[in-house]
Amino acid sequence: MKHIRSVIFTLAFIITMPLALAQNTGTLNSLQTDEFVSGGDEEKTGIETQCVVFLHGLAQRAESMQYLANYIETIGFQVQNIIYDSKSSKIETLARAVENGIGLCQLNDASTIHLVGHSLGAILIRQYISTSATNNIGKIVLIAPPNRGSPIVNLLARNKERTAEKYGIAFLELGQGKEYFVNNIPIVGVSSIGIIAGSGKSTRNEYLFSMWIKGVDDGMVAVQSTRLKGVKHHITVPYSHHDIIYATDVHEQVAHFLFNGKFAVQ
Numbered sequence: 692m693k694h695i696r697s698v699i700f701t702l703a704f705i706i707t708m709p710l711a712l713a714q715n716t717g718t719l720n721s722l723q724t725d726e727f728v729s730g731g732d733e734e735k736t737g738i739e740t741q742c743v744v745f746l747h748g749l750a751q752r753a754e755s756m757q758y759l760a761n762y763i764e765t766i767g768f769q770v771q772n773i774i775y776d777s778k779s780s781k782i783e784t785l786a787r788a789v790e791n792g793i794g795l796c797q798l799n800d801a802s803t804i805h806l807v808g809h810s811l812g813a814i815l816i817r818q819y820i821s822t823s824a825t826n827n828i829g830k831i832v833l834i835a836p837p838n839r840g841s842p843i844v845n846l847l848a849r850n851k852e853r854t855a856e857k858y859g860i861a862f863l864e865l866g867q868g869k870e871y872f873v874n875n876i877p878i879v880g881v882s883s884i885g886i887i888a889g890s891g892k893s894t895r896n897e898y899l900f901s902m903w904i905k906g907v908d909d910g911m912v913a914v915q916s917t918r919l920k921g922v923k924h925h926i927t928v929p930y931s932h933h934d935i936i937y938a939t940d941v942h943e944q945v946a947h948f949l950f951n952g953k954f955a956v957q
Contacts, residue, residue, distance in 0.1 A: 742769035742801035744792030746812030778859030789819035839916035840867035881921035888917040
């Protein structure tokens, strides 16, 4: 019990600690905007009518996605960076945030709407597209998604009441095993999905959590747990679960996928 309490305390620290912006120059910084599109400028026609909805992760705010959103906006896309209270409800209810973002895009007469989510935000996107019409949905990028759950949730679920109070009900739906909600979301839209997983750790806490995760991981989610059956567009980058959304080369990979439906390096 003493050991478990220590782990719980450490997890509380890493989730609530201020995010430090990753100073990553990346491996794709030489890519230019024109290189994102294989056919040149003529294929960019209408990009200003396309909108990208961004969903942040657990216990985060929209500001955590703002650097990525700003990058995508400078390329020419419309953007909607959505904030939601990740601790307020279950995944099914929180997924309405995706609908809210789509609605804002539609108010601006967007012809195509793309979806980009980090961590829990990625799961909300999956939940939404599994239950809603997606006629005008274009590309979907899931960043560090716990698609098959995280063992850290299983560990903390031993004290459900306290964990739910601290991190929210949705957190308790992200464990490994059939009894956890995330593992029962239907897999749809695989041809339009790209997944970016992390393999780095940037803090002592992330190295600690890695001890409870099998295989290569980002300090919270195993790379293998980010995968979805049928999704062939999957890359791994050397960043931690939290730092991954601040990395310049990740921003460029997201842009490349939105343009081309594939990553620059796979």
